[in-house]
Amino acid sequence: MRGLFITATDTGVGKTVVTAGLLRRLRAGGMDAVAMKPTQTGGTIADCGLRLADSSAPGVVGSGELSAPDLDFCLRAAGLEPDADEYARMCPFLYEPACSPHLAGRLARSYPRIPAIAAAARRLAADHDAVLVEGAGGVLVPIDEKQTMLDLMAALGLPVLLVARGALGTINHTLLSIRAIRSAGLRLLGVVINDPQPTGRDFVREDNPAAIRQFGEVEILGDVPHVAGLGRSDPTAAAWEAFDEGLDGFGRVAEELGR
Numbered sequence: 001m002r003g004l005f006i007t008a009t010d011t012g013v014g015k016t017v018v019t020a021g022l023l024r025r026l027r028a029g030g031m032d033a034v035a036m037k038p039t040q041t042g043g044t045i046a047d048c049g050l051r052l053a054d055s056s057a058p059g060v061v062g063s064g065e066l067s068a069p070d071l072d073f074c075l076r077a078a079g080l081e082p083d084a085d086e087y088a089r090m091c092p093f094l095y096e097p098a099c100s101p102h103l104a105g106r107l108a109r110s111y112p113r114i115p116a117i118a119a120a121a122r123r124l125a126a127d128h129d130a131v132l133v134e135g136a137g138g139v140l141v142p143i144d145e146k147q148t149m150l151d152l153m154a155a156l157g158l159p160v161l162l163v164a165r166g167a168l169g170t171i172n173h174t175l176l177s178i179r180a181i182r183s184a185g186l187r188l189l190g191v192v193i194n195d196p197q198p199t200g201r202d203f204v205r206e207d208n209p210a211a212i213r214q215f216g217e218v219e220i221l222g223d224v225p226h227v228a229g230l231g232r233s234d235p236t237a238a239a240w241e242a243f244d245e246g247l248d249g250f251g252r253v254a255e256e257l258g259r
Contacts, residue, residue, distance in 0.1 A: 001122060002257060003131035004189065005153050007181075008163040009173040011137040014194035015163050016070040017230050018222075019134045020077035021243050025250055027078050031257065032129040034082075035075065037091045038117040038152065039136045039143060040068035042098030066094050070134060076234065086127075089120040101149075102142035111144035114155050121156055130257040133158060139177045150184050159189045159256060164212065166193045166223070168204050171211050178216045189256060190221035190249060198226045221249025 004022075008015045019035055026033040043066035068091040075081070082090060093112040095104035105111030124131045133156060135141075141149045153160060160181050164174040174191065181188050193209050209220050224246030229239040244250070 001125040001131065001156070001158065002129065002259075003121070003125060003133060003156075003158045004253065004257065005133045005135065005156060005158040005160045006163060007135040007139050007149065007153065007160060007177075009138055009165065009170065009177045011141075012196060013163050013165055014192075014196045014224075015134050016073050017196075017243070018161070018163050018192050018194060018224075018247075019070075019132050020074040021240065021247060022250070022253055023074050023078045023132055024240065025244065026130065026132075026254060026257065027080075029254065031254070033078075033257065034080065034124055034128045034131055035071060035078070035090060036121060036124060036131050036133045037068050037071040037074075037136075038120070038133060039093045039095075039101040039112045040070060040091050041095045041101060041104045041136065042069065043067065043094045043096045044069050066096060068094050073233070074132075074134070077240075086124075089124055092116055092120045100141055101136050102144050105144055114143075114147065114152050117152060118155050131158075139180050150180060153181070153186055154184050157186075159187045161189050161221070161253070162191045162218075163194055164191055166195045166205050166208055166225075167199045168208075170208050171215070174212050175216050178218060188218060190219040190252065191216070192222040192224065192247065192249070193220060194222070194224045194246075195226040196231075201225070219249065219252070221252055222247035 006015050006019045023035050071091050097104050101112050135149045139150055164170050209223050213220050227239050227242045229235050
């Protein structure tokens with residue numbers, strides 16, 4: 001299976017923006033890449049015009065028709081409109097409550113199932129050139145009462161891209177995440193530093209990427225400053241251009257997926 005697993009040191013770090021940014025550039029370069037959000041909590045009643053998951057389907061828990069906002073953001077960025085069956089494979093476990101997957105599964109009495117996610121990922125990989133899989137929360141977020149996001153990453157066996165904050169405190173969080181990923185026998189492709197909020201570029205922020213590179217013995221594939229407008233439902237071309245400038249390691253990702 002050709003693809004990449006995008007995880008993070010925490011929730012709200014910018015995994016979705018990084019996944020969307022990679023997806024749109026890969027597709028613009030001629031690669032038939034698609035996105036996958038295996039477990040989405042905080043499902044919403046969508047107004048984006050995409051075909052939605054039927055709430056009566058297995059793994060979809062909520063009232064009425066739900067959509068996965070993180071997946072939808074990526075699809076809009078790349079100009080993709082999958083049919084209902086493929087959308088369900090892209091997000092096999094979708095919950096309405098905005099919380100950890102294990103808690104959403106407990107409340108719904110239906111946890112995310114790793115074998116079902118792996119089967120959906122294999123089907124997507126068979127139909128497309130590459131699959132960008134976006135995790136939920138950080139590396140060790142639980143998905144049921146025994147397994148974490150790291151177990152899902154190990155089951156899929158894809159190379160991993162870690163998204164981290166740039167601000168004070170990121171060194172410890174990032175190095176711990178790197179250690180967990182490598183301890184699971186996974187290959188870490190690199191780290192993308194992303195600023196979801198305006199932080200300023202003081203001496204601490206300037207040194208953090210270098211410290212992570214040194215102590216984590218890892219490649220920094222991007223150092224993306226806060227880009228106003230990227231959190232909106234439909235970012236401007238100028239916002240994406242600013243994001244692309246910070247993601248200077250995109251070529252390494254494209255090379256990995258093009259093998």
